[in-house]
Amino acid sequence: MDNFDLSILKWYRQNKRNLPWRNTNNPYFIWLSEIILQQTRVDQGMDYYLKFINNFPTIQHLANADEQTILSNWQGLGYYSRARNLHATAKEITFNHNGNFPNKYEEILKLKGIGPYTAAAISSFSFNLVHPVVDGNVFRVLTRIFDIDTPIDTSEGIKLIYNIANKLIPTNEPGEYNQAIMEFGAIHCTPSQPNCNNCIFSNQCKAKINGTILHRPIKSKKTVVKKRYFHYLDISNKVDTILHKRTDEDIWKHLFEFPLIEKNQNDDLQLIKNQLEKKFNQQILSIPTAQKHVLSHQHIFTYFWQIKLNNSVLETLNETDSFIVVHKDEIIKYPLPRVITKYLENINKIDN
DNA sequence: AATCCGGGGCC
DNA sequence: GGCCCAGGATT
Secondary structure, three states: OOOHHHHHHHHHHHHOOOOHHHOOOOHHHHHHHHHHOOOOOHHHHHHHHHHHHHHOOOHHHHHHOOHHHHHHHHOOOOOOHHHHHHHHHHHHHHHHOOOOOOOOHHHHHOOOOOOHHHHHHHHHHHHOOOOOOOOHHHHHHHHHHOOOOOOOOOHHHHHHHHHHHHHHOOOOOHHHHHHHHHHHHHHOOOOOOOOHHHOOOOOOOHHHHHOOHHHOOOOOOOOOOEEEEEEEEEEEOOOEEEEEEOOOOOOOOOOEEOOEEEEOOOOOHHHHHHHHHHHHOOOOOOOOOOEEEEOOOEEEEEEEEEEEOOOOHHHHOOOOOOEEEEEHHHHHHOOOOHHHHHHHHHHHHHHO
């Protein structure tokens, strides 16, 4: 493959999208955009990026914010460890690097939440260093052009693609080239319905020639999905309700939710109803129906039990419980997982 | 080296 | 229902 870099750079200059983080070399903005865009589509991350640079114009703003504020801004984006690592790295740079973003690949790679891809992206976009980005797009583009059938979710496949990527990247404008190959994968060499009929590589792409385009890249493993059953207790009187902060090493760490009873299996709902009525000494009017939430590695079946009290919600709590009493109108101020906000949206519809 | 981690969109 | 997404941390 001769002049791959020149071909794809030419294509990029004619076809690239105008994205806000492409109009800057500021490592703070580059870093922030890359963290938001990890495993996240541009369309989905755009509003979050604009919100973050508006609310946290500099890395010092981010460092000085409290974690809950950052998590609230991240609410709905998923992979909340990204937000916690974002905060940690902002503090690290602000207080241990005099506010200066590291400008060497190896130093950038040491920061929390930054792996090989993001370190290469920041290195090349901000500091013009020659490190190839290897993301989902690059895996797809290269396995197609060279018709590579080694599974990309193995160490052998990853090593192979990195070797090719290191040979292809030009020393001249590595950042622009990295943007170009990812953009080519994102909008032209797409997973389904790639635009092969109007492709600059149509005569050279090995997978196109061999008819294997839609079978590249190959992945060998299948994700195992765990089923979980969450019974949430929406305990409230006319003004207050109860929230609980997740602290264990599990999904949604440091996010708030209703008091939770997790079951290992799909238990008899009538039995749970009887237990709850006895515990709270209240009639439960309706048995909830399951809401299924499909995540990558978990299918979560949520049940929301509405327990209406006439007296104070405090009386349902033990002193040892780590719960907080929250005014109903202020629930939304706490960082919540989508499972909870979806439920709140639904009951508000009914109330209206 | 293998496993886990959210949520949304598309087909 | 399966796959993918501008991957990284943990075990």
